[in-house]
Amino acid sequence: MQATKTSTPLIVHTKNELNVIERKHPIAAVFTMGALHEGHAQLMDEARKYVDQSGNKAGTVIVTVFVNPTQFDDPEDFAKYPHTLESDIEVCAKSHVDVVFVPKVSEIYPDENVLAERISAGPLGNILEGAARPGHFDAVLTVVNRLIQITKPDVMFFGEKDFQQLVLVRQMVTQLDLPVAVIGVPTVRDIDGLALSSRNKKLSTNSLKDASRLYEALTLAQQRISEGKSLTDIETECTSYLQAIREIELDYFEILNESLQVPKPNEKLRAVVAAKIGGVRLIDNISIER
Numbered sequence: 569m570q571a572t573k574t575s576t577p578l579i580v581h582t583k584n585e586l587n588v589i590e591r592k593h594p595i596a597a598v599f600t601m602g603a604l605h606e607g608h609a610q611l612m613d614e615a616r617k618y619v620d621q622s623g624n625k626a627g628t629v630i631v632t633v634f635v636n637p638t639q640f641d642d643p644e645d646f647a648k649y650p651h652t653l654e655s656d657i658e659v660c661a662k663s664h665v666d667v668v669f670v671p672k673v674s675e676i677y678p679d680e681n682v683l684a685e686r687i688s689a690g691p692l693g694n695i696l697e698g699a700a701r702p703g704h705f706d707a708v709l710t711v712v713n714r715l716i717q718i719t720k721p722d723v724m725f726f727g728e729k730d731f732q733q734l735v736l737v738r739q740m741v742t743q744l745d746l747p748v749a750v751i752g753v754p755t756v757r758d759i760d761g762l763a764l765s766s767r768n769k770k771l772s773t774n775s776l777k778d779a780s781r782l783y784e785a786l787t788l789a790q791q792r793i794s795e796g797k798s799l800t801d802i803e804t805e806c807t808s809y810l811q812a813i814r815e816i817e818l819d820y821f822e823i824l825n826e827s828l829q830v831p832k833p834n835e836k837l838r839a840v841v842a843a844k845i846g847g848v849r850l851i852d853n854i855s856i857e858r
Contacts, residue, residue, distance in 0.1 A: 577657065577665045582675055583718050589667065591628040594619050597721035599712060602633045603650045603766040604659040607756040611725045612663035614753050618723060630719050631660050632669045634676060638707040669719060676714050686710045689736050692828060696840060697732050697851065700819060708733055709740050721748055729755040729763045731838060731853045735828055757783065763852045775846030778815045782841050785810050786854045789823060789839045793856055799823045810843065817844040834858060
């Protein structure tokens with residue numbers, strides 16, 4: 569099944585439907601919860617490019633749209649999560665996706681035994697976003713593992729905006745020896761540097777302006793590192809910069825290595841930030857070379 573400029577993706581809802589269609593290797597997957605935007609489109613474009621450059625342009629791009637209930641602490645948040653399948657399929661079509669898998673919860677978690685087989689994110693799942701949302705990354709890894717088992721991809725694409733998730737997925741794939749490659753895709757930003765997110769739609773005009781300050785703080789850290797400042801001093805300066813903005817409720821601003829550990833000398837760095845702005849929690853990060 570090869571995508572063309574006018575192709576519409578095949579929509580399937582069950583494992584059986586997925587298993588009977590022809591899927592040519594390499595199979596590239598993008599796992600989403602819907603409410604797709606340009607950031608997701610970038611992942612799909614990279615997946616399409618990957619399979620098209622694999623040799624005979626016969627690979628398959630699969631996008632999953634599944635709102636995972638186990639990732640929500642509050643049932644009301646789960647109930648309010650946007651379901652925009654029609655527009656999501658349009659985004660997939662523009663990126664020349666071959667198959668869109670839209671399963672029901674019962675397809676992913678057919679019984680209590682499967683639901684109980686949770687994968688632990690370990691200590692790395694308890695810091696940063698994990699500290700704010702206990703158990704969140706266990707739920708993420710569990711559903712990603714289930715989707716890998718069902719879609720059987722050769723390669724998966726994840727955005728660097730959710731960098732902790734990317735690191736943990738790579739950790740899980742290594743620990744479980746799963747036969748799939750994990751490729752990170754750089755964050756897509758708007759003109760003010762704000763990382764694209766489905767949550768941005770919840771921000772007012774003023775909150776959007778304040779949200780762009782997160783990226784300003786990250787680039788400030790990059791500048792200070794190039795000036796030779798100490799990491800502790802940089803964290804303090806960037807934290808103070810964000811805390812001075814009335815609408816920003818800062819959770820953390822830290823500079824770690826690419827494994828999200830305390831960096832050693834000369835290691836590549838990753839500055840990470842999280843804050844609530846207008847009641848909406850946002851995260852961002854950038855890679856920094858020393």
